[in-house]
Amino acid sequence: MNRITQAGRLLLALALPFSATWCLAESAAVGSPLRTPAMQVAPSQKAVLIDLARAGERLVAVGERGLVLLSDDNGQSWRQAVVPVSVSLSAVQFVDAQTGWAVGHAGVVLATRDGGEHWTLQLDGLRAAQIELDAAKAEQATAADQDSAEARVQSAERLLADGADKPFLALDFVDARRGLIVGAYGLVLQTRDGGATWQSLMGQIANPMGMHLYAIGHQGSRWFLAGEQGFLARSDDDGASFAQLDSPYEGSFFTLQSRADGALLVGGLKGHAFITSDAGASFQRLPVPMPVSFSDAIRLADGQVLLANQSGALFRSSVQSEAALLPLGKPLGKPVSSLIEAADGSLIVAGFTGLLRVPQPATAVSE
Incomplete structure (x- = not known):
């Protein structure tokens, strides 16, 4: 099994995007946080937020020590939700306006059925x-x-x-019943009943070294995984099994996202980004003008993919610019762990210094 030593934790802290680092480097004494509700945080406090999602038109942000924030005005104001644990949450997703999940440190899986107002612990x-x-x-x-x-x-x-010190780092739910969650040490679990029960898929994935898995996504019945040391895998049988892909890069991948035309983008360490239009059979490198690690990627309402790096620079990929990533506006000047497009077209950015709302006009493409 791939163990994280104390020295390894330091290297991870220096090398990985903080969305994964925070979860992997948190204290191993997690018994109490699993039983302690998230502490209430003052609205003005700059908390660490790690991931963002849309629940209908509502925005949901998750982060350190079980923090979950909700916004019903496109990110102009936020309020805190009730959460039964105080471990850091690394990823969140909603399949409709009411039904969602969040995963994080200590193997936590939380579920909500009321748009994020309240959460229940499904797994540790x-x-x-x-x-x-x-x-x-x-x-x-x-x-x-x-x-x-x-x-x-x-x-x-x-x-x-x-x-219990086993962070889940990403999730992908198809609907209110079926989803996959992935994390450190090659952990992959699946549910077919909305999280009431879970099944391990580790025996069906070609990951003999137990590489940490940072990203997951699907295109219909085809699924993709991305992780450390260039690990990439694909399932052609709707997630029943995964075969490892030939990777174009030996560094870690932290995000993957599908464009509207079916092309898949992966991004990782030191500004390395690649695109494949044949489901991972081949990859083309996307030149990036700065060697800064990518931390997140989203698909916008118009079908383009938007990537963010740790320095706050944003890049878009569209069908018209298939072989290039074009800068989107000026760099935000702050680290970015996640971003989401709000219902009004504005961008909401999460990171170590809290949340930032970027109005729609500021997202015009930079020349």
């Missing part, structure tokens, strides 16, 4: 590790390759012995 790291151990033992009973099966069981046993 200990239960996630037990699910993987049960799946590994079930596979071992019938496996032709007993050595490989035994290695998986031993890895799962270490996951369980290590405790």
Whole structure:
């Protein structure tokens, strides 16, 4: 299993986008935060926000220590939601105006059925590790390759012995019942009943080194994963199994996003970005004028993909500029962990210094 040593934590803190770093480097003593509701934060306080989502026209931001903020006026004002845990939340998604999930540190999976007003705990790291151990033992009973099966069981046993300190870093729900969540150590779990039960997919993914997984996405029945050390994988059977792709780059990927025409963009360390129009069979590098790591990518209402890097620079990719990333306005001058397009066309940006609203006129393409 890929373990994170103390020295490794320092390297991660220096090298990774803070959306992943914050979760991976947080204290291992997570028992109390799993039982402690998120602390109320003053509206004026600059909290660390890690990810953003749309719940209908409502905006939802998640971040450190279980913080969830809601906005019903396109990001002009925010209020805090009720959350039962105080561990950092790394990703959030809604499938409609009411139904959503958030994942984060300590293997936490939270669900909401009222647009983010209240959240319930569906899963934690200990239960996630037990699910993987049960799946590994079930596979071992019938496996032709007993050595490989035994290695998986031993890895799962270490996951369980290590405790709840296992961050989930990304999620992708198709509808109110089915979704996949991914995270550190190659963790991949699936639900088909809205999170009431979960199944491990680690045995169906070609990830023998247990690379951390930072991003997930799908195009119809085809799914993609991206992670550390250039790890890329694709499923052609609606997420039942994943085969590793030949990567165009050995550095980590932190985000992936599909354009309206089906092209897939991946972005990672030091400004490396690539595009594929053949489902990962080949990749073309997208030249970027600054060596700053990409942290997030979204698809805008017009079908373009917008990428953000850690320095606050934004780049767009469209069908008309297929082989290039074009700067979008001036750099924001602050680190960006996530961004979302509000219902009024403005951009909302999250990061270490809180939230920023960029009005629609400011998103005009820079020459």
